[in-house]
Amino acid sequence: MVMHVFRFLVFLTAALWGIAAAALDLPGGTPRALRFAAPLQVTVGIQIDQITFVDQKSENYGAVATIRLEWQDPLLAFPPEETGGDPRIMPPVQFARHVRSKGALVPAFDIANQQNRKWEHQALAVLWPEGRVRYYEKSTLTLQAPYFNFT
Secondary structure (H helix, E strand, C coil), rough: CHHHHHHHHHHHHHCCCCCCCCCCCCCCCCCCCCCCCCCCEEEEEEEEEEEEEEEECCEEEEEEEEEEEECCHHHCCCCHHCCCCCCECCHHHHHHHHHHHCCCCCCCCCCCCCCCCCEEEEEEECCCCEEEEEEEEEEEEEECCCCCCCC
């Protein structure tokens, strides 16, 4: 039993690790092939907060997960005097607009075995004056587990 639980948690972790960097929601007509001097280094953290259901027949399960992305982009830096040295806290849509206005990119992520739309409970971006960004998202989603032994 312990081995089954361990295998399930390893599979769950691997399933949620389908994270890739890409450009976010660029306006129509914007070329996708953009050139940059160096790749954007992004730190990714995933925490499984809760397993909401396991459906043996359909071979899928539900999870509540918190995803955190962190990166630094000098294009997003701003004078500390604008906020008294405090970070700016923005919802994702406002943050995406701000990033586009600066000509920067936002890393996007994809969960490879996701079976339906994810339901976003909470999401926000925190931007520090030096251009450091931390994005948080807590979501509920259904994931496929075709190779997991549900018996």
